[in-house]
Amino acid sequence: MSRFTKQWLAAALAACGLMAAAPAMAGKTLDGIKSRGQLVCGVHTGLPGFSAADSNGKWGGLDVDVCRAVAAAVLGDPEKVKYVPLTAQQRFTALQSGEIDLLSRNTTLTLTRDASLGLHGTVVTYYDGQGFIVHKKSNIKNPKQFKNQTVCVQSGTTTEKNLTDYSKANNLNIKTVVFEKEEAATAAYFAGRCISYTTDASGLASIRNKGATTPADHVILSELVSKEPLGPMVRRGDDEWFAIVKWVIYGLIEAEEYDITQAAVDQLKTSSQDPVVKRILGTGEDTGKLLGLDKDWMARALKATGHYGEIFERNVGPKSALGLPRGINNQWNKGGLMYAIPIR
Amino acid sequence: MATRSPPSKSPWSWRSRAFRGLVYQLVAFAVIALVIWFLASNTLHNMRVRGIQSGFDFLSQSAGFSIGESLFAFDSAESYWRAFLVGIVNTLRVAVAGIFLATVLGTLVGVGRFSRNALVRGLCAAYVECFRNVPVLLHLLMWYLVLTEMLPSIQDAWKFGPFFLSKGGVNFPVPIWQAGQAWAAGGVVAGVVLAWLYRRWALKRFEATGIAASMFWAPVAIVIAAGLLGWLAGGAPTLVDSPVKGEFAVENGGALTPEFLALLIGLTTYTASFIAEVVRSGIASVPAGQSEAAAALGLDRGLDIRLVMMPQALRVVIPPMTNQYLNLTKNSSLAVAIGYPDVVSIANTAMNQTGRAVECIAIVMAVYLTLSLLTSAFMNWYNARVAIKER
């Protein structure tokens, strides 16, 4: 069976899910996870740095670490996650139909997605923007030089529309070739069918490393043409579950602000007198109870993945294979946009 | 001819077979209707519960995305239904061209298998075996790879006269529409009418006197001559829009993209291998005696095939040919794999931007269903025309 048929089959199955009689179980996501002993997390099929399986089949990446932190908080074990690799097309239907509990897959949070798909965006885990990759030998320095050019894009993403908007605003008459599969779109770009391929700048870095025979032959242009705040999404209709995911992520971000590293969790638990640290680690007030969890929820999450800064450095930061600068993803008091609502 | 009396009917009663049949049909119909109603109302209910928007109202909203190729101008500010229209026209464009070319190629290969030349026979057999035994998706990917990997980049496009060939596809000159060309078009129309009248006259004469006139080249010549006369009468407009090489792209003129070409070549060569088999079996179904009789009358092999074998084979060929046409049309939905904006590709994008998955799939299903039913209806009509008329 071709992959194309599979895709539509998946959509059809999701549609069947909607046709079935059982109504959505509001407020029951956590119960479901607990009774099956597993968090089902929708991730990217392979975007090194964000979500990708290594040669042993072990998943890793920034998006994957969010799943691990949530699993550690609610189930006590970061390994109790079932990863469902999803294409850009499949992701929302998979979440709507209840096939996954959490969608953590470089997904831009937008009004339309939030308001018309029956989903909720939680917290931004990576502030990104749409960029362009070009062949070095084309000598293109700026996307404004794309007049009458052909650009390859992947459908099922926010990128198609952004590209059209940009082309219109700058009167560029850019022609698009739209592929359903990322591999097909990037292959066409690498073959020289298109002058450029466009998607989130973070994705471009990953694709350059993964797909190019000589990564140095390709340049990612510095101009970004859109805001792409990436973050996990959950189904509407289960406020408790929405709150848990949201607060685990805020916890990861705030832990960086207070310097609660993975290695220091155990020691800080006994020694720290800082009331904020005590609240986060569950040695002060019981914040977990308000969420329907236990006292140690955040301490377990931090022991599993480390705080947001550690997650960033390990997976995508300057010293990783992707080598992305921290930039606007730094803490608010260091010139970035990461500002956690307080755990209190 | 004696009319046969209809089979005697058993009297109507509630115990009759006809009555039972009617009851079964009504029950079956009611069950199916109930199941459909149940599924539809559940879907709507579940979508409402989960806060998923539904309905076809989105079709009138602005699409917001642009489409790489289109037969008529499309702007991203136009509505979703216009975008779907572009997709449908793109599907039709490749399906119609594909059906035409596959029929020509398939017929040639099918006839080639009866050639007296062993090499031609062997080549035709090899063609069929090679092409029909590989999944069509691989054909498409292979052709797309050939076109995008092997051809030169747009900057170093190969130039053949006014034609350009590169990774950007084929660019060719197109005549610019001027008033004078209306005369040329009028000439062609007049030529077609004249050619038709000529053929009628020639046929009548042949039946009356047995003198055969040219039935193919003469009509073609009439059409061309009439078109040319019209063009001259219109002042012989010669303005053409020729492609020119810009800094990064070949601009102006007409263009066929590598996506379209790969899809067309892939679908054509794949379907032609099946059509060749259909044609071969059709010819094989005509008794050898027919061919021998034709030879006895002094017809050579070519005339034998054209005048004796083909007309009889056609009756066997048309129903399975319809299947092949339907397959080609449906296979064109694999276009998304190679970036051709057919109706499925547009639906994919629309589905993602609006979240109306059920609606978009329904539209695509309706489009293919309509195309298939229209093709079948046309082929059935044609079949009835050429069917054996028993005298």
Ligand SMILES: N[C@@H](CCC(=O)N[C@@H](CS)C(=O)NCC(=O)O)C(=O)O
């Ligand atoms: N953040 C944007 C763009 C994401 C995106 O373009 N992802 C692509 C490129 S990394 C992708 O996931 N492709 C892989 C696939 O569909 O399997 C969105 O949420 O739509």
